[in-house]
Amino acid sequence: MTTRDLIAASLKRIGVLDAAEAPSPADQADALLRLNDLIDGWATERLTIYTQTRTTWNLVASQASYTVGIGGDVNIARPVFIENLRFQDTTQTPALEMYLAPLTDDAYAAIPQKGLTATYPTSYYYNPTYPFGTVTFWMIPNVSYLQGVIYAATAVTELGLNDTIALPPGYRRFLRDSLAVEIAPEFDVQPSQTLVMAAMEAKANIKRANIRLRDLHVDPILRPRQTAYNIYSDTP
Numbered sequence: 001m002t003t004r005d006l007i008a009a010s011l012k013r014i015g016v017l018d019a020a021e022a023p024s025p026a027d028q029a030d031a032l033l034r035l036n037d038l039i040d041g042w043a044t045e046r047l048t049i050y051t052q053t054r055t056t057w058n059l060v061a062s063q064a065s066y067t068v069g070i071g072g073d074v075n076i077a078r079p080v081f082i083e084n085l086r087f088q089d090t091t092q093t094p095a096l097e098m099y100l101a102p103l104t105d106d107a108y109a110a111i112p113q114k115g116l117t118a119t120y121p122t123s124y125y126y127n128p129t130y131p132f133g134t135v136t137f138w139m140i141p142n143v144s145y146l147q148g149v150i151y152a153a154t155a156v157t158e159l160g161l162n163d164t165i166a167l168p169p170g171y172r173r174f175l176r177d178s179l180a181v182e183i184a185p186e187f188d189v190q191p192s193q194t195l196v197m198a199a200m201e202a203k204a205n206i207k208r209a210n211i212r213l214r215d216l217h218v219d220p221i222l223r224p225r226q227t228a229y230n231i232y233s234d235t236p
Contacts (some may be wrong), residue, residue, distance in 0.1 A: 003159045006176055013180035014189045025191040028161060031178035034183045035175070043155035044080055047207035050168050052083050053154045059087065059137075059146040062117060065161040066148065067132035078133050085124045085135060086149040097149055100124045103138070117142040149214060174202040 041047040045062040069078035088097040121137040144203040177199035184191040
């Protein structure tokens, strides 16, 4: 299915076109704008995003911060959500990927010496600045053989009229019915309750399919013991 086909199907869902009609160029252009508005909005909803991308980049010794976005230090679409950010030591064979603790705004602000350096960082802070996001490591790695590793939710990209839509099961109905409901007011049409419910059901199905199990992380400061408990000696 192409974007043109999707737009035609959406307009038929609200009765603007009959089975044999094709939308006018002006109607196609308006519908494409509304479709891409929807896609842009869905990028802020984690459960409408079906995949994540792992990307690596080289860390520069004693450089704390890196821009994330097309054309930035990390050349990917600026993420709304970072699933994980880690680093790897390329002197190991194979490279050894290691955990970094995420810092909240308050936790990063509370660090009194943000310029401390070390061989390995221990945590990271992601600031969703625009047009590039900003990743900051703490402590700042002072060696040149590390790579950053970012796991970022990868949203559906905006579409052109002639694009072929290739998405997982459920997205075709989700896009078609959501667009039909979205564009109906521009044609002075009140979408039926059946259509509205179908669009809501399609979105719920997508979100249900995109749920992933997550590990539970506990802030170290909340842990009463900093070492493993020994069940044999009854000591920490």
